[in-house]
Amino acid sequence: MLLASLLDSLLIKQVSGDTDKVITGITVDSRKVKPGNLFICLKGFQADGHRFACDAISNGATALIVETEIKDVPSSITLVKVPDTRRAMAVLSDFYYEQPSKQLRLIGVTGTNGKTTTTHLIHNILNCSGRKTGLIGTIHMICGDYCEKTVNTTPEAIDLQRYLHKMVDDGAQYAVLEVSSHALAMGRVRGVDFNTAVFTNLSHDHLDYHQSMTEYARSKEKLFSQLGNAYGSDSKYAVLNVDCETSTLLAEATTAQVIRYGILNEADVRGRYIRLHPEGTDFVVETFKGTFQLHLNIPGMFNVYNALASISACIAENIPLEQIKEGLESFKGVSGRFQPVLAGQDFNVIVDYAHNPDGLENALKTAREFTSGRLLCVIGCEGDRDHLKRPIMARIASRYSDIAIFTSDNTRSEDPELIIKQMVDGVESGLTNRYVTIVDRKDAIRYALEQATKANDCVIIAGKGHETHQIVKNVAISFNDIEVAEELIRHKLVKTR
Numbered sequence: 001m002l003l004a005s006l007l008d009s010l011l012i013k014q015v016s017g018d019t020d021k022v023i024t025g026i027t028v029d030s031r032k033v034k035p036g037n038l039f040i041c042l043k044g045f046q047a048d049g050h051r052f053a054c055d056a057i058s059n060g061a062t063a064l065i066v067e068t069e070i071k072d073v074p075s076s077i078t079l080v081k082v083p084d085t086r087r088a089m090a091v092l093s094d095f096y097y098e099q100p101s102k103q104l105r106l107i108g109v110t111g112t113n114g115k116t117t118t119t120h121l122i123h124n125i126l127n128c129s130g131r132k133t134g135l136i137g138t139i140h141m142i143c144g145d146y147c148e149k150t151v152n153t154t155p156e157a158i159d160l161q162r163y164l165h166k167m168v169d170d171g172a173q174y175a176v177l178e179v180s181s182h183a184l185a186m187g188r189v190r191g192v193d194f195n196t197a198v199f200t201n202l203s204h205d206h207l208d209y210h211q212s213m214t215e216y217a218r219s220k221e222k223l224f225s226q227l228g229n230a231y232g233s234d235s236k237y238a239v240l241n242v243d244c245e246t247s248t249l250l251a252e253a254t255t256a257q258v259i260r261y262g263i264l265n266e267a268d269v270r271g272r273y274i275r276l277h278p279e280g281t282d283f284v285v286e287t288f289k290g291t292f293q294l295h296l297n298i299p300g301m302f303n304v305y306n307a308l309a310s311i312s313a314c315i316a317e318n319i320p321l322e323q324i325k326e327g328l329e330s331f332k333g334v335s336g337r338f339q340p341v342l343a344g345q346d347f348n349v350i351v352d353y354a355h356n357p358d359g360l361e362n363a364l365k366t367a368r369e370f371t372s373g374r375l376l377c378v379i380g381c382e383g384d385r386d387h388l389k390r391p392i393m394a395r396i397a398s399r400y401s402d403i404a405i406f407t408s409d410n411t412r413s414e415d416p417e418l419i420i421k422q423m424v425d426g427v428e429s430g431l432t433n434r435y436v437t438i439v440d441r442k443d444a445i446r447y448a449l450e451q452a453t454k455a456n457d458c459v460i461i462a463g464k465g466h467e468t469h470q471i472v473k474n475v476a477i478s479f480n481d482i483e484v485a486e487e488l489i490r491h492k493l494v495k496t497r
């Protein structure tokens, strides 16, 4: 694309140098620059991208977007100064990739918990009903047979627009996206034209980044206030959880039509007569379009909410109820979300991605529903992330399980022992016999599995779900809870036979 026409999309800029040149791609990472690329200098959390301008030029960048002055730039390099490079990145990427969100029906899902599950449910319903749909989220970006691992829940604008463009190229009609609060606060989805925005819930998390729950809620609000603003166009829907009080704020923030779902309160889409069992859930779905009986293959009350959210989003998209039911009933779950480990043992082992207080409490309460024996919980708290949730999560783990094993989880630059100590501080005084501390995660899992002796015992390994690494001293080490548990169970079985 010609640089001059790309720059037309930016309202405020100061340009020096030639704009009559072809841009071969846009990037924010000097290490990924290819000849002819436009390099955008972003101020990050650890580094300032302006510092890498020279590296970008050495790797072949022919134009730079900057926010602050940089010196010694060769005259052959076009320099474009803007007030905010992050905003410019979103606008340029949207334009460079031919505004793909305008060519797809886009459903965005936000909330503290349930984004990955709900997006996968919606994705399954739409694809099963013959509507080609792409997905972008914490685990991966998928479109048809194509799958790419993702780094962030919601990618930076450049990657996000590239993924959407690929979906358009592949003939997708829909895209379903996880929209994190970080992404909303940083403008990663600026200019993205959502048709439907879904809210799951809001509870304590990410307070290292958002500072307060009010600020956290305000960033979620952006998705709903943005609805209908970008490109205007036809009807937009806000799908809100009526049992979560933040929904009131979101309903006030949006001009879109609201569809409310829930269990406890009156709603447009409501779950009734719920029967929970270890392998799943049965319930009746009452909607303004009709009522149907549903069997879900994923357990837990929280998954009833996720299903209701996905039903509401699909109703907003005019999908017939029979097709919604079919898509939900054929859904087998998401990797690392309340995933049973089946390695020949007679007790239950579950790997779950619960990594905040509400998620952990839900996971433990769900496990308790079908555990008449001992419930053991392996749990750690991440380093360099929200310190405040550490004692709360330990309190929940020791309250709802018979033995909580406090261990490490992506400790990053922090001392694992110190994180565990901060967790222990949260255990209620009467429950100090309910926990042990084992720093090494594999040893912690081994201990939990050794404690499970009866068929009605259950081990829940929480926090890392599908992840395939542990970040220790800022270095990623290969580690997967499911594989580790399987290996240890087989070893235990060999020993006991």
Ligand SMILES: CC(=O)N[C@H]1[C@@H](OP(=O)(O)OP(=O)(O)OC[C@H]2O[C@@H](n3ccc(=O)[nH]c3=O)[C@H](O)[C@@H]2O)O[C@H](CO)[C@@H](O)[C@@H]1O[C@H](C)C(=O)N[C@@H](C)C(=O)N[C@H](CCC(=O)O)C(=O)O
Pocket (backbone or CB within 6 Å): 028, 029, 030, 031, 041, 042, 043, 044, 045, 046, 047, 048, 049, 052, 151, 152, 153, 154, 155, 156, 180, 181, 182, 183
């Ligand atoms: C805190 C945060 O959001 N960090 C994100 C950020 O990294 P950063 O700011 O540290 O980047 P940096 O290392 O300071 O670099 C600054 C700039 O210099 C560039 N650079 C850097 C080095 C170099 O040699 N050359 C170069 O050009 C970088 O590409 C970047 O543009 O930019 C990276 C690239 O886009 C992101 O992958 C990274 O997300 C990290 C992995 C992260 O953990 N983010 C979390 C907080 C996050 O965003 N989470 C939410 C989900 C939360 C949830 O719901 O659970 C998400 O959407 O993922």
Ligand SMILES: Nc1ncnc2c1ncn2[C@@H]1O[C@H](COP(=O)(O)OP(=O)(O)OP(=O)(O)O)[C@@H](O)[C@H]1O
Pocket (backbone or CB within 6 Å): 111, 112, 113, 114, 115, 116, 117, 118, 138, 153, 178, 200, 201, 302, 303, 305, 306, 336, 337, 338, 352, 353, 354, 355, 358, 359, 360, 362, 363, 465
């Ligand atoms: N609706 C819900 N309400 C509360 N907890 C939930 C809900 N759905 C899932 N959980 C819990 O949260 C964990 C993570 O679920 P999921 O991956 O779907 O959420 P997420 O919002 O995508 O999380 P992240 O953005 O961190 O990836 C699950 O393993 C489960 O323990």
